[in-house]
Amino acid sequence: MAHSAERYEPKNPALKWFNDRLPLLSYSKAHFVDFPTPKNLNYWWTFGAILTLCLGIQIVTGVILAMHYTPQVDLAFDSVEHIKRDVNWGRIIQGVHSVGASAFFFAVYVHIFRGLYYGSYKAPREVLWMLGVIIFLLMMATAFMGYVLPWGQMSFWGATVITNIFSAIPLVGTPILEFLRGGFAVDNATLNRFFSLHYLLPFVIAAVVVLHVWALHIPGNSNPTGVEVKDGRDTVPFTPYATIKDLFGISVFMIPFAWFVFFAPDILGHPDNYILANPVATPEHIVPEWYLLPFYAMLRAIDFNFLFINSKLGGVIVMFGSILILFFVPWLDTSKVRSGAFRPMFKPFFWLFILNFLTLVYLGAQSPATRFGILSASDFAKLCTAYYFLYFLVILPVLGRLEVPRPLPASISESVLAKSH
Amino acid sequence: MIMSKTIFAALALAGVLLTSAGPAAAQENASVEPVLNGWSFGGLFGTYDQAQLQRGFQVFREVCSNCHGAHLLAFRNLAEEGGPGYSEAQVKALAATYTIADPSATGGERPGVAADHWPSPFETEQDARDANGGALPPDFSVIAKARGITKPFPFWLFNYFTAYQEGGPDYIHNLLINYRDQPPEGVTVPDGKFYNAFFPGHAISMPPPLSDGLVTYEDPNVPQTVDQYATDVAAFLMWVADPHLVARKELGFKVLIFLVLFSGLMYLTKRKLWSTVPH
Numbered sequence: 001m002a003h004s005a006e007r008y009e010p011k012n013p014a015l016k017w018f019n020d021r022l023p024l025l026s027y028s029k030a031h032f033v034d035f036p037t038p039k040n041l042n043y044w045w046t047f048g049a050i051l052t053l054c055l056g057i058q059i060v061t062g063v064i065l066a067m068h069y070t071p072q073v074d075l076a077f078d079s080v081e082h083i084k085r086d087v088n089w090g091r092i093i094q095g096v097h098s099v100g101a102s103a104f105f106f107a108v109y110v111h112i113f114r115g116l117y118y119g120s121y122k123a124p125r126e127v128l129w130m131l132g133v134i135i136f137l138l139m140m141a142t143a144f145m146g147y148v149l150p151w152g153q154m155s156f157w158g159a160t161v162i163t164n165i166f167s168a169i170p171l172v173g174t175p176i177l178e179f180l181r182g183g184f185a186v187d188n189a190t191l192n193r194f195f196s197l198h199y200l201l202p203f204v205i206a207a208v209v210v211l212h213v214w215a216l217h218i219p220g221n222s223n224p225t226g227v228e229v230k231d232g233r234d235t236v237p238f239t240p241y242a243t244i245k246d247l248f249g250i251s252v253f254m255i256p257f258a259w260f261v262f263f264a265p266d267i268l269g270h271p272d273n274y275i276l277a278n279p280v281a282t283p284e285h286i287v288p289e290w291y292l293l294p295f296y297a298m299l300r301a302i303d304f305n306f307l308f309i310n311s312k313l314g315g316v317i318v319m320f321g322s323i324l325i326l327f328f329v330p331w332l333d334t335s336k337v338r339s340g341a342f343r344p345m346f347k348p349f350f351w352l353f354i355l356n357f358l359t360l361v362y363l364g365a366q367s368p369a370t371r372f373g374i375l376s377a378s379d380f381a382k383l384c385t386a387y388y389f390l391y392f393l394v395i396l397p398v399l400g401r402l403e404v405p406r407p408l409p410a411s412i413s414e415s416v417l418a419k420s421h
Numbered sequence: 422m423i424m425s426k427t428i429f430a431a432l433a434l435a436g437v438l439l440t441s442a443g444p445a446a447a448q449e450n451a452s453v454e455p456v457l458n459g460w461s462f463g464g465l466f467g468t469y470d471q472a473q474l475q476r477g478f479q480v481f482r483e484v485c486s487n488c489h490g491a492h493l494l495a496f497r498n499l500a501e502e503g504g505p506g507y508s509e510a511q512v513k514a515l516a517a518t519y520t521i522a523d524p525s526a527t528g529g530e531r532p533g534v535a536a537d538h539w540p541s542p543f544e545t546e547q548d549a550r551d552a553n554g555g556a557l558p559p560d561f562s563v564i565a566k567a568r569g570i571t572k573p574f575p576f577w578l579f580n581y582f583t584a585y586q587e588g589g590p591d592y593i594h595n596l597l598i599n600y601r602d603q604p605p606e607g608v609t610v611p612d613g614k615f616y617n618a619f620f621p622g623h624a625i626s627m628p629p630p631l632s633d634g635l636v637t638y639e640d641p642n643v644p645q646t647v648d649q650y651a652t653d654v655a656a657f658l659m660w661v662a663d664p665h666l667v668a669r670k671e672l673g674f675k676v677l678i679f680l681v682l683f684s685g686l687m688y689l690t691k692r693k694l695w696s697t698v699p700h
Contacts (some may be wrong), residue, residue, distance in 0.1 A: 039700045081493050081563065084665075090673070091665050160540035236698055255680045262673020263465060263584035266566055271589065274567035274662075277557075280693050284621075362574075416699050 008034075031217055036235035037242045038223035040412050043316040044114040045221065046249025047107050051178045053250055055209065055215045059202050061097040069149065071195035076151035077276045095265040101143050102268045103257050105291035108136060116329070117350055119338035126330040128215035133326045135208050140292060140323075142201040145194040147289055152273030157286045159186045159194070165299070168313040185279065225415045226339030227408055234412035261351065285367060293364025294357055295319050300368055303379035318385060325392050332392050336402030337408065345403040349395050355385045452616045455570050455595045458652060460587045464658060469660055469668045474505035476643065477657025479649050480636050485561065486554060488627075490541035492560035497535040503667035504660060508526060509535065554613045556626030565655070565662040567587035589662065590655035595619045597651035600629040607608050 008029035010016045019025045057087045068087050070079040083090040112132070121129035144162060148155045167173040182189030220229060229235055236242070251382060260268065262334045288296050302315035309317070325332075340346050343380055360381065368378040375383075409415035433590045461470040476498070481491075496516040499507045507515070515534035519540055523531050541560075543549035549599070550557050559567075569588035571577070579585075599619035610616045614624040638645055660666070 039698055078493065084492065085498075091669060095669075236700075240694055241698065244687070244691050248684065248691045251680060251684040251687050255677065255684065258673065258676045258680055259584070262669055262676060264581065264586050265669075266586060267580060267584070271567050271569040274563045411697075 001210040029324045029380055033226060033239040035238035037238045038221050038229055038234060038412055040223050040416055042224055044251055046246045047111040051111055054107055057100050061093050064093050065097055066199060071192050071193055073151060080150045095261040099260045099265060117340040118222060118224060119226055121330045122338045124219045129330060130327050131208055131212040131215055135205055137323060138201055138205045142198060145198040148194045150273060151277045153275045153277055153283050154270045154273040156186060156277030157283055158288055159190060161286050165316050168316045210244035218273045223412060224339060224341055225409055225412060229413055230411045253300050287365050294360035295379045297324060297360045297364035298322050298385045301385045322388060333396040342406040342408055343403055346399055353391045356384050361386045453599055455591055457591050458594060460590060462666055463587050467670055471506040473653050473656045474660050476638055477653035478505055480654040481657055483636050484630050488542055488558040489561045491539045491561040491661055492541060494539045496537055498664055504664060528659055563662045565659040568592035590659045593655040593658055594651045597631055598648050
């Protein structure tokens with residue numbers, strides 16, 4: 001499909017010579033210009049471009065920050081302050097990088113939920129979806145390690161709590177824990193390896209993004225109707241149509257991004273991270289960054305033993321399971337209809353899933369004993385965790401069999417014409 | 422657009438569900454309600470009040486700095502743009518009144534220069550603890566960012582839209598004005614601790630540092646009260662923690678204007694381009 005337009009041959013003899021040996025120009029023309037894009041994509045589809053930008057921003061700002069940062073327990077905290085106080089443009093670069101992590105996760109959640117609503121994971125895009133889940137996992141690891149680098153109280157205690165999770169694994173847990181930390185406790189060795197990996201993983205993410213885009217360019221984009229592209233009338237060339245629309249999406253996205261960078265750079269973090277890491281003073285509440293909170297809430301929700309599984313291991317299984325389950329969504333969803341827009345029964349369950357996810361974000365930041373009427377935060381988190389898994393394990397498989405979907409348009413262009421009347 | 426309506430509905434529902442639980446959570450730590458100041462450096466066009474920073478610096482220098490360090494604050498910062506606005510000559514003269522430990526100087530000490538950082542009142546952490554009944558007076562370099570005011574559920578959401586970043590100075594101000602000579606009936610304060618109605622747990626190791634008339638301001642029109650000192654020093658500490666706030670906000674405003682205009686142009690470009698394509 002990517003080759004519907006004619007192969008581009010450069011006129012310039014030097015470029016032609018090069019292109020015959022490495023067809024970079026033909027390839028770029030085919031994939032970034034001619035690539036046929038469904039013409040009915042809505043703005044939720046601009047988040048792919050927004051995410052590419054986010055990754056680029058994080059890498060560029062991160063490389064600059066690494067020039068001024070010192071990964072050593074006695075110097076790390078002050079070196080971040082040095083960047084903000086004394087490095088030219090340092091406060092802006094550091095602000096963009098830390099706010100950028102939040103922006104990146106906001107965008108990835110929109111992107112994932114868009115995929116879940118429009119059934120973008122369905123055949124033939126399963127591998128595309130699974131590569132996306134891998135990117136999401138890598139992002140979480142990268143962000144977690146990045147938050148450790150300023151070596152504040154939340155950095156230190158977050159690192160302690162999260163690495164400690166691995167000790168729940170039977171038999172090999174403790175060796176894994178010590179391997180991750182580089183010792184018996186979170187210390188200089190931990191900070192050094194986290195810095196090294198925090199620098200490495202974004203490039204791994206970039207590589208998986210290449211695969212993700214490759215896997216996208218085999219079947220082409222899905223679209224809000226979920227009806228596959230039939231012929232050229234359904235599509236427009238990627239450039240200029242999608243690129244200009246994406247650029248508009250990006251510039252709108254940059255407005256709240258800039259708002260946080262310039263007016264509230266610290267609002268998404270925790271004040272405790274402005275206190276130097278202190279191994280003998282535990283903060284009252286250890287709270288990860290907001291984008292990890294739903295998973296943290298699910299980890300803590302399992303505070304009971306189940307058969308031979310103790311609560312700690314149970315929490316770890318549930319937390320990792322909540323992400324691993326995403327790999328199986330293409331097969332758990334049995335609906336023949338791809339797009340949620342044509343699935344009347346699916347919609348309320350989907351929006352409840354979103355609400356449930358937002359509630360988990362909120363609960364992740366609450367002390368488990370906080371009371372909500374008759375329920376404690378911990379009880380509430382158990383209910384939300386249950387719905388999270390029910391959605392994938394029961395609702396998606398069963399709905400596909402019960403539901404009578406609305407009639408689908410014959411093609412994208414037909415749906416577009418119907419809309420304009 | 423149906424989708425955004427649904428999102429708003431979902432958010433509203435979440436709000437209703439969760440607010441009903443707010444007050445119960447807030448009562449756990451029965452502290453006095455914090456007074457929130459209208460800081461000059463809050464909001465989109467926030468800027469430091471030079472006179473206030475100078476007064477706050479005076480309180481810091483005469484009172485706080487006897488026990489608290491601020492090792493990230495350099496004397497030269499006091500003359501930098503967006504700060505208290507001292508002249509370079511004033512800063513040089515001020516720095517020279519301090520003795521700086523310097524192993525490379527004759528006798529291991531020399532008078533301070535503008536490039537020096539604020540000298541710590543104690544040589545080691547142990548010295549600091551010994552002089553303060555075992556408690557360590559925290560460094561003040563970023564203290565205004567290391568403290569905050571927590572608001573109950575729906576209200577902290579508004580902070581994202583008002584860009585409320587003044588929780589630190591509000592905390593400091595409230596802490597300093599809420600010392601009580603006598604704890605309320607039935608409450609005992611351990612030896613060497615003091616009762617503070619705002620401090621979490623109420624027993625604080627720091628004795629009440631301020632009293633009315635303690636610091637003599639040059640400007641006779643400014644009241645010399647604990648509340649005024651507390652406000653001024655909180656503002657000063659915010660500047661110490663965020664010395665480039667003013668420049669950041671000024672640039673931010675230009676960036677926002679640019680982005681809004683650019684988005685508008687991009688929208689028109691997109692609309693023109695797509696006008697011939699039914700979609």
